[in-house]
Amino acid sequence: MFGTTKAPILTIGVVGLGLIGGSMAKALKKYTNHRILGCDIDEATIREALSSRSIDQAAAPADLSGCEVVLFALYPQQTVQFVKEHLDCFRPGCILVDLCGVKRYTVDSLTGLCAEKGLTFIGGHPMAGKECWGFSGADAELYAGASMILTPDGRTPQAALYLLTVLFAAVGFSTITTATPAEHDSMIAFTSQLAHIVSSAYIKSPRAQQHAGFSAGSYKDLTRVAKLNPKMWTELFLENGDYLVEEIDEITRHLQEYREAIVTKDAPRLYQLLEDGRRKKEALQ
Amino acid sequence: MFGTTKAPILTIGVVGLGLIGGSMAKALKKYTNHRILGCDIDEATIREALSSRSIDQAAAPADLSGCEVVLFALYPQQTVQFVKEHLDCFRPGCILVDLCGVKRYTVDSLTGLCAEKGLTFIGGHPMAGKECWGFSGADAELYAGASMILTPDGRTPQAALYLLTVLFAAVGFSTITTATPAEHDSMIAFTSQLAHIVSSAYIKSPRAQQHAGFSAGSYKDLTRVAKLNPKMWTELFLENGDYLVEEIDEITRHLQEYREAIVTKDAPRLYQLLEDGRRKKEALQ
Numbered sequence: 004m005f006g007t008t009k010a011p012i013l014t015i016g017v018v019g020l021g022l023i024g025g026s027m028a029k030a031l032k033k034y035t036n037h038r039i040l041g042c043d044i045d046e047a048t049i050r051e052a053l054s055s056r057s058i059d060q061a062a063a064p065a066d067l068s069g070c071e072v073v074l075f076a077l078y079p080q081q082t083v084q085f086v087k088e089h090l091d092c093f094r095p096g097c098i099l100v101d102l103c104g105v106k107r108y109t110v111d112s113l114t115g116l117c118a119e120k121g122l123t124f125i126g127g128h129p130m131a132g133k134e135c136w137g138f139s140g141a142d143a144e145l146y147a148g149a150s151m152i153l154t155p156d157g158r159t160p161q162a163a164l165y166l167l168t169v170l171f172a173a174v175g176f177s178t179i180t181t182a183t184p185a186e187h188d189s190m191i192a193f194t195s196q197l198a199h200i201v202s203s204a205y206i207k208s209p210r211a212q213q214h215a216g217f218s219a220g221s222y223k224d225l226t227r228v229a230k231l232n233p234k235m236w237t238e239l240f241l242e243n244g245d246y247l248v249e250e251i252d253e254i255t256r257h258l259q260e261y262r263e264a265i266v267t268k269d270a271p272r273l274y275q276l277l278e279d280g281r282r283k284k285e286a287l288q
Numbered sequence: 289m290f291g292t293t294k295a296p297i298l299t300i301g302v303v304g305l306g307l308i309g310g311s312m313a314k315a316l317k318k319y320t321n322h323r324i325l326g327c328d329i330d331e332a333t334i335r336e337a338l339s340s341r342s343i344d345q346a347a348a349p350a351d352l353s354g355c356e357v358v359l360f361a362l363y364p365q366q367t368v369q370f371v372k373e374h375l376d377c378f379r380p381g382c383i384l385v386d387l388c389g390v391k392r393y394t395v396d397s398l399t400g401l402c403a404e405k406g407l408t409f410i411g412g413h414p415m416a417g418k419e420c421w422g423f424s425g426a427d428a429e430l431y432a433g434a435s436m437i438l439t440p441d442g443r444t445p446q447a448a449l450y451l452l453t454v455l456f457a458a459v460g461f462s463t464i465t466t467a468t469p470a471e472h473d474s475m476i477a478f479t480s481q482l483a484h485i486v487s488s489a490y491i492k493s494p495r496a497q498q499h500a501g502f503s504a505g506s507y508k509d510l511t512r513v514a515k516l517n518p519k520m521w522t523e524l525f526l527e528n529g530d531y532l533v534e535e536i537d538e539i540t541r542h543l544q545e546y547r548e549a550i551v552t553k554d555a556p557r558l559y560q561l562l563e564d565g566r567r568k569k570e571a572l573q
Contacts, residue, residue: 130504150501180501190502193495198506201486203565204542208535210478211572216435216465217475219415221483224509229569233562237555244550250493251547255540257489262536265529270522277518280488284514287496 015170016062016073018042018085020052022133023102024076025141029057030174033143040066048138057141064089067097072170074127075101078238083112086124095121098163102127104191104235106154106184108242114156123163126154126184128191129176134230147175154184192246199236200251202229300455301347301358303327303370305337307418308387309361310426314342315459318428325351333423342426349374352382357455359412360386363523368397371409380406383448387412389476389520391439391469393527399441408448411439411469413476414461419515432460439469477531484521485536487514 017028020043031039041058043049052058060066064085067073073093075082082101093099099122101109110126117124131149133140151171155164168179182190205211206229214222240247264273302313305328316324326343328334337343345351349370352358358378360367367386378384384407386394395411402409416434418425436456440449453464467475490496491514499507525532549558 130502132504132506149504152501178501182502187502190495190499193493194499194503194507197490197493198510199562200543200546201490201510201539202506203562203569204539204546205482205486206565206568206572207542208478208482208538210475210535211568214475214479214572216437216463217415217467217472218479219417219434221417221487221513222479224512225483225486226569227509228506229565231562231566233559233566236562237559240546240550240558241553241555244553248547248550250495251543251550253493254486254489255543255547257492258485258536258540261485261489261525262533262540265525265533265536268526268529270526273525274518274522277484277488277516277521280491280514281516281518283491283496284488284511287491287499 013037013071014040014069016040016042016067016070017058017076018067018073019076019081020045020048020058020138020141021076022136022138022140022145023129024074025052025057025138026131026143026145027074027076027102027129027174028052029055029141029143030146031170032057032059034175035170035173040070042067043138051138057138064092067092068094070094070097072098072100072166075099075103077101077103078235079103079105079108079242080238082109086113087116090116090120090122093120093122097122098166099124100127100153100167102129104128104195104239105242106152106187110154110184118158123160125159125163125167126187127167127171128152128187134227136232136235144175146171148177149175150178150180151176152180152182152187154182154187156183188243189246192243192250196236196240196243196247197250197254199228199231200240200247201254202226203231205229298322298356299325299354301325301327301352301355302343302361303352303358304361304366305330305333305343305423305426306361307421307423307425307430308414309359310337310342310423311416311428311430312359312361312387312414312459313337314340314426314428315431316455317342317344319460320455320458325355327352328423336423342423349377352377353379355379355382357383357385357451360384360388362386362388363520364388364390364393364527365523367394371398372401375401375405375407378405378407382407383451384409385412385438385452387414389413389480389524390527391437391472395439395469403443408445410444410448410452411472412452413437413472419512421517421520429460431456433462434460435463435465436461437465437467437472439467439472441468473528474531477528477535481521481525481528481532482535482539484513484516485525485532486539487511488516490514
């Protein structure tokens with residue numbers, strides 16, 4: 004007689020248990036029955052991850068040889084350095100995914116190197132976050148309803164992409180979006196990086212210090228992400244400087260259009276600028 | 289024998305039953321037992337306000353002579369025009385409050401004129417809103433927990449200010465903030481007007497059209513108020529152009545600092561700019 008076969012339990016490594024990696028580990032533990040290995044240089048973080056059952060086992064880099072999938076939730080330069088240093092730790096066929104906020108830098112640095120070793124490297128970027136960082140903010144629900152971006156290329160095995168799609172859907176992502184690394188970096192310069200720059204610039208008006216009683220939702224929205232991790236964003240902005248500067252120049256140019264209409268008291272022009280923005284926002288929602 | 293005396297029922301006029309005036313009428317009906325007269329040039333709005341019991345009675349301008357308090361929720365120029373045209377409709381001692389988003393224009397235009405007629409004019413600005421307008425969006429809870437700004441001056445009777453403070457607390461405001469019209473206009477240029485300009489400018493990047501799958505909370509926050517009422521904001525921006533241009537120049541200058549640090553790949557400088565923004569935001573929360 005033949006038995007029924009359940010989907011096998013995978014061993015998944017998560018390297019870096021900060022907000023993003025910690026949330027990934029917690030979500031994998033909560034929503035799948037895979038075995039989760041956690042790797043972090045901070046011993047207190049590892050202890051906390053173990054005691055909260057966010058991971059099944061602490062892993063040294065050499066232990067990652069047991070993994071079918073390894074997720075990297077480090078800064079981009081750390082990711083590239085870690086993978087390069089431990090290339091021999093991964094078993095052939097292993098799928099490596101980085102979760103960094105820029106994709107050209109990590110993908111260009113690692114895809115070829117990994118392929119030579121029989122490993123599949125795919126760039127990923129979970130479109131979710133919080134105004135805090137570190138494992139203490141990690142949350143199994145962080146990815147619920149969010150979009151996961153993956154940057155496979157023509158050589159990416161379809162089976163690996165399929166596996167990741169199922170895995171990320173299981174931890175809560177509602178959409179898997181594929182893009183080239185350049186498409187990702189260009190879009191993210193606009194939707195995320197520029198938002199952080201503008202928010203950080205906004206808060207620097209001298210009026211910010213006296214705003215109590217004068218702020219409704221719009222001020223709060225515009226300045227929320229000014230509370231950012233400056234070390235991480237400094238690296239991300241510099242690794243995506245070309246696209247980001249384009250976006251800074253774009254919004255600066257538009258701000259000058261409104262300024263000019265106000266200075267010249269050109270009501271029809273100002274109305275047109277605002278109406279154009281309103282229509283664009285309504286069309287996108 | 290003496291009877292106990294309940295606080296008397298006032299007659300309160302609301303002129304303009306859009307989002308702000310309609311919400312004020314609904315909140316006054318829900319949270320006080322005052323008699324509410326509603327005045328609007330749109331007959332369908334009046335019918336809707338009556339049938340939803342948001343007002344007790346439709347009022348022509350002449351009927352406002354029965355009011356102890358009249359709230360004006362019109363655009364600033366309409367407010368000034370309405371009060372000037374109907375100065376003789378108000379009874380001596382009546383308290384007139386405009387709810388416009390700029391205060392120098394209305395207060396400077398009307399305070400003296402009203403005083404000559406024995407009326408008390410006080411500028412007001414409820415710090416609450418929605419991305420819609422008109423009576424259909426009106427909501428008795430719009431002001432719950434919000435701040436109400438009032439701009440009394442040295443001649444404002446304390447009794448009138450006391451009455452308004454109690455009245456606005458009753459409809460849900462958690463804070464009554466007083467300021468001069470110029471202080472208000474300067475602060476509002478930063479907390480509200482600049483937010484709408486930046487949001488409207490943000491959405492105009494060509495990348496906005498392709499952002500599906502690439503946006504997390506930061507993009508949504510930064511562009512939320514781009515869905516604005518262009519007619520109203522054109523007027524408000526032009527009536528506050530001096531302060532608003534200062535704020536546009538301020539944020540533009542800061543954006544250039546980040547740009548410069550990125551172009552020159554100056555990581556310590558970029559870190560410092562971001563850390564400074566983070567500290568400022570954390571200090572304010």
